[in-house]
Amino acid sequence: MNKPLRIGILGGGQLGRMLLQSAANYNVETFVLESGKNPPASSLCHHFIEGDINNYESVYNFGKKVDVLTIDIEHVNLDALFKLEEEGIKIFPRPRTLKIIKDKGLQKEFYKKHHIPTPHFHLINQRKELQKHLSFFPVAQKLRSGGYDGKGVEILRAEKDIQNAFDAPSIIESLVDIQKEISVIVAKNETGKETVYPPVEMVFDNRYHLVDYLVSPADIDESLALKAQEIALDVMNAFDSPGIFAVEMFIDSNNNILVNETAPRTHNSGHQSIEGNYCSQYDMQMRVLQGLPLGDTSITKPSLMLNLIGEPNYAGPVKYEGLEEAMLLKDVYIHIYGKHETRPGKKMGHVTIVGKKKTELLEKAKTIKQLIRVIS
């Protein structure tokens, strides 16, 4: 470690911001590419470059400034990444992995090819093709690309729902009788060393298809937890790329585990690791990027992470209500992402609660949800 390693982050959102909080523990020089004047990560890096992460030139020129590149979001220009990789820039996750994951169709086919359990699916290109899959209904239709945070998903239960369907390349997936949704974060460094976090349990906000809160560890049998960790490692190994991956899974009513999707990066379902695990997902990513030994994924104490989401009917410069009252409760950690504007359903921050028991965590979360409001 002579000259500080130059680390570039494509995207300047909250994941980049939290990564930079960890980056400040290391001998690194940090670069962020994002459009807009003040994205969340822009004030915590050495070099903020305003530019479009989907533009070939912007990404290529940015990549040439650094030793290693990573992402805050999948929606980045892939051609530039392939070129940069050819020219010797390290990119974690690798562009070929990103290419598969960015396209939910390729991602699903990849699972099938690698015998990763996943809900049955078909690929379609246009809405009218849905007619020939009626026997496969009810389904979740998901856009092959461009979806995020629950956007780009439509539930189609019967023929009459086809009018609401996307008329675009998409997958249709058989609906799972979901018992629980869990997520397992895995990481691998360049030398092939790998590690896996204990599963967390995600509870969704049905208004926005966003994680409402998650509980760590997931309240599931140990054998199921081990199985989930095994599957997550299988997924990462199939992708064959250094990096950090969040593998989201369904547990169905028969205790089958099915992979829903994988994020090739830190993830909302790992935020609790900052206070709840020995090594946070962000510190883990820093270790991966620097080729350092991986950290300890063990849980320090049970935790619950609650997303702070913009309230319905409010859009504009953000105001936070009730933070102070929430902080009067013990062992409540506030994370505000520094976004200037709120809108309904926008992720504006999160709260992590640590404690001894799940019941205690749930109780406190309920109180906090009543206290904190993200409005304008």
Next chain:
Amino acid sequence: MNKPLRIGILGGGQLGRMLLQSAANYNVETFVLESGKNPPASSLCHHFIEGDINNYESVYNFGKKVDVLTIDIEHVNLDALFKLEEEGIKIFPRPRTLKIIKDKGLQKEFYKKHHIPTPHFHLINQRKELQKHLSFFPVAQKLRSGGYDGKGVEILRAEKDIQNAFDAPSIIESLVDIQKEISVIVAKNETGKETVYPPVEMVFDNRYHLVDYLVSPADIDESLALKAQEIALDVMNAFDSPGIFAVEMFIDSNNNILVNETAPRTHNSGHQSIEGNYCSQYDMQMRVLQGLPLGDTSITKPSLMLNLIGEPNYAGPVKYEGLEEAMLLKDVYIHIYGKHETRPGKKMGHVTIVGKKKTELLEKAKTIKQLIRVIS
């Protein structure tokens, strides 16, 4: 909380840097004033202003940009702070408290006035006055102002040592038969709410009079720990200022506790709180600055903090050896301060180890000290 609170930090060293890592969890806009192009805190704030923290104009103009001011170091222009406070800028610690603490002579007289136990002392203005205090020898002579990190201290055992003494306003303090050195961090917010951390034990590096390592919690009787916490609270209450304070104390061979000195800010002796306590000293400072409820000072797990100090005989662009090997050990947290140049005895970073037992922590610390070298 509407517009982000504007927080200014005078000084851009590692304490400011770690404060900014915590600041990124809140809805704040951060400002740093420091000389030099790239001090440790400069890359983690919204606004870095290059300027002299000892210059009236620089500090005054900087202070006018913010809602609340704090410090990374005591050596700042006080006149500007008094003026700013008059004009309604919140300053934690208050300038009148800082004025007392900055001058070790005033600080000692303050302890005496407020019946805070502290080693006996005399004030002198010139070296030649030492002759009339020979019966008080052996003493530690400390410069009244300008000393830091063990600089500005001279041990005078006998008359012949007077030739090495400082010829400047200083205190001479009777040498304590030190059994242990401990530190207790206390915090108070504007509403008068106060809290206290468990004592930590400091072991010094005799080459540089710097903390070599510290162990949390201090290995002392509970009654002594409670007494130390009580004294630290007394000190803070006597100072009558919101803020965070590190009260360094000696425990003598008769188990008397004597206050050595107080830092009116976060402190080296609180670095372990990032991983080893529910609320870190930096998060606590953020709460104080924002007028938020204070955090939980409890220990999450025993910890040991080891300073990473520039090796003797190396000066110039820094290189770190052995970090990777150290990180192969479990539950070792690296904190590099991002300073470009090393020199003998310069604080370049620290390592925190968490674990179950003091013996285990000491063992690991010994290994790490052999592994990591800060050279050029």
